[in-house]
Amino acid sequence: MTRPQISSVTRLVALGALASLALSGVASAAAVDPEPITFYGDVAAVLQQECQVCHRPNGANLGGMVAPMALTTYEETRPWARSIARVVASREMPPWDASPEQHGLFANERTLTQEEIDLLVNWAKSGAPAGNPADAPEPLEWPSEDGWLIGEPDxxxxxxxxxxxxxxxxxxxxxxxxxxxxxxxxxxxxxxxxxxxxxxxxxxxxxxxxxxxxxxxxxxxxxxxxxxxxxxxxxxxxxxxxxxxxxxxxxxxxxxxxxxxxxxxxxxxxKHKVFNADMGKYDFAVPAGATDYTIQTEWTFPTDSEIVSYLPHMHLRGKAAKYEAYYPDGSHEVLLDVPNYDFNWQTTYLYKERKKVPAGTRVLLTTVFDNSAGNLANPDPTVTVRWGEPTTDEMSYGFMAYINEENEGHVAFTSDEGGIDLTAIVAMADESRDGKMQLDEAPGMVKQYFEMMDENKDGAVDMEEAKAANAFLAQMAEQRERAEATAAGAAGGE
Ligand code: HEC
Known part of the structure; x- marks a missing residue:
């Protein structure tokens, strides 16, 4: 084996570095012998700010996600030092799935600065020392076990x-x-x-x-x-x-x-009631083994509005979600990008400053699914997956909360053809969760048309039938428009 040769250039650079180190050593002793990072002096403050909302006794139970350990005292934290270094460096913790492009936009953002990450990693590397308890920040006060984060409820x-x-x-x-x-x-x-x-x-x-x-x-x-x-x-x-x-x-x-x-x-x-632009698809089929199956849903704001928050929702095959705005002036903007969707963290992305959108703004929701064996959360990569409530079925849904000056919500659930989306109606009405709407489940208005929609006469309306009805409604609307235009033209010609 030949010994690696240290080139003269490398040696020169190394010498230079040594020289400047020696120089800075003269200027400031701290650079040569930096104060060690300690739990009480440095780490505790970061844990308080960024981790203890979940990692404490009776920590925030975010819908069943309870942090497995408290990180409040040195004794509790010390055994986890290496895991902490690992999960903050990989940005698994704190949990936050939005792309860095949207950094700073959302009020509930949970991210660490690079300095904070370095601090936790270097603390673990240097043996996770305790330091001087006198340097510890005041412990934070948290609501007691039966207290509520929102304060005293009415x-x-x-x-x-x-x-x-x-x-x-x-x-x-x-x-x-x-x-x-x-x-x-x-x-x-x-x-x-x-x-x-x-x-x-x-x-x-x-x-x-x-x-x-x-x-x-x-x-x-x-x-x-x-x-x-x-x-x-x-x-x-x-x-x-x-x-x-x-x-x-x-x-x-x-x-x-x-x-x-x-x-x-x-x-x-x-001042404002909050509405939700229900953006969902109900008549999809994600093929077995597909790695990037994409579903898109649109919503157009009829009036000037302000977006309050987003909540993309998929199940175990959910892989990524994105909300994009297409403005009436032709410009385009990514509103929220979640490149690595995690079913375990159903995060509401709440704006610090609400997003103003003019009337006519079209929002496109794109959800991506991985129904392959490569998706470790996938319960069964061999089956085609359709809409359904169980986590083993899928959903492609995006909440988007908004307000407007009129204080009026707008008909959500519009189909691709522009009319009311009967697949959404079936999904909502299907209380027995068999993927179909029975007559007694149908909402009043829809009951009237039930028999017409139930093409195969099995006494229930399934997604295929609802989809066909969407197309039929759109055709009717088009015919009506054409008839009206002709009538108007005839009237004008007289
Ligand atoms: C919003 C709540 C929340 C916040 C904030 C949070 N965690 Fe967690 N943490 C969890 C939950 C829940 C788990 C267990 C489930 C999981 O691993 O996804 C966990 C798991 C961990 C684990 C892995 C434990 C194991 O079994 O390997 C470590 C380490 C960790 N968190 C450290 C941190 C640190 C450090 C911070 C702050 C920088 C932090 N967490 C912020 C909720 C949170």
């Missing part, structure tokens, strides 16, 4: 009875009701903040139409001053629960999840 709702999730359950989708009495909500209330609390560790997600919900990784909703969701008086809440656990003897658990609400004192304080 109303806490639970479903009417606790429910036992049996031992043999792996995935269970089930509905509960909370009766809202006159006494509880005598008139429409304007909701300032919403915090869901899973009643047990087997809760995977909760959806309560009208109030939102939580999936793993969600923060509570706290609206900016003047913005509100509306809780209608006397309308019962429906809880759509998804329980998920390893099945087996002794794994059963009781659950009675709850939601805490904070209201505005009066309607006068409310």
């Amino acid at each position: 109303l806490v709702l639970q479903f009417d009875e606790p429910y036992f999730v049996e031992d043999d359950v792996e995935d269970l989708y089930i509905y509960f009701k909370t009766t809202i009495t006159e006494e509880m909500v005598p008139e429409d209330r304007y909701v300032k903040a919403i915090e869901f609390r899973p009643g047990s560790s087997v809760v995977h997600h909760i959806i309560v139409p009208g109030l939102g919900g939580i999936a793993p990784g969600n923060d509570p909703v706290i609206h900016a001053d003047g913005l509100a969701d509306v809780l209608r008086a006397g309308r019962d809440l429906q809880w759509q629960m998804h329980y998920h656990k390893e099945p087996g003897p002794g794994t059963g658990k009781w659950d009675q999840s709850s939601v805490a609400l904070k209201f505005y004192d009066s309607e006068e304080e409310v």
Whole structure:
């Protein structure tokens, strides 16, 4: 084996470096013998700022995602030093999936600066020393176990009875009701903040139409001053629960999840109701083994608006999501890019300063799916995956919350052809979760056309039939327009 030769150039450079080091050593002793990075002196402050919201006793339970250990004291943190260095260097922690391009835009961003990453990595490398307890920052105060992150709520709702999730359950989708009495909500209330609390560790997600919900990784909703969701008086809440656990003897658990609400004192304080541009697709099929199956949905703002937040939603094959704006002046902008979507972190991306968009702005949502064996989260790469509530089926959905001056929401669920999207109606109405809408599930208006839509006469409307009905409606609309144009032309010619 030949010994590597040190070239004279290398030697010269090395000498120069030594010389400048010696020089700076004269100028400042600290550069030669830097103060060691210690837990109390440096690390504790970063952990407080960036980690303890989850990593503490009774840490934030973000929809079932509970951090496995506390990082509050030196004793707790020391054994994790190397793991900490690894997960911050790879940017797995803190969890935040948006591309760096959107850095600084969102109020709830969880990212570390390069200096913070270096500090944690170098601390671990140097043996994770404690330092002097006298240098420690004041410990942070966190709400107690039964405290709420949104503060003292005005109303806490639970479903009417606790429910036992049996031992043999792996995935269970089930509905509960909370009766809202006159006494509880005598008139429409304007909701300032919403915090869901899973009643047990087997809760995977909760959806309560009208109030939102939580999936793993969600923060509570706290609206900016003047913005509100509306809780209608006397309308019962429906809880759509998804329980998920390893099945087996002794794994059963009781659950009675709850939601805490904070209201505005009066309607006068409310400047804007918050609406959601439901962007979803329901009639797709992701082929087995596909690595980059792409689905797109559009929404055009009818009036000048301000976007409040986004929440892309897919299941286990979800790989990436992107919201893009096409402005009426022809320009284009990426609003949110999530290049590595992680089902475990259903993050709402909440603007620091709301995004103003003029009327006519078209937003394109692109979701990408990996249904191959290369996707380690994929429960079965050999099957075609369609729309469905279970995590083993898929969703292509993007929440986009917005406000406008008119304080009016707009018909969501528009099909590619521009009319109302009947596939979305079927998806929403399908309470029995068999992928079809039965007659008794159909909303009033749709009941009338049920028989027409049910082409194969099996007593239910499936996605294919709904899709055909979309095309039919669009054709009708076009014919009507043409007839009107002809009529107008004839009238003008007289
Ligand atoms: C939003 C909540 C949240 C924040 C903020 C957060 N973590 Fe985590 N962390 C979790 C959860 C939940 C897990 C376990 C699930 C997982 O690994 O995804 C975890 C896992 C970890 C692990 C891996 C433990 C293991 O079993 O290997 C380390 C190390 C870690 N976090 C360090 C940190 C550090 C350091 C910070 C701050 C710079 C941080 N986390 C911020 C929630 C959080």
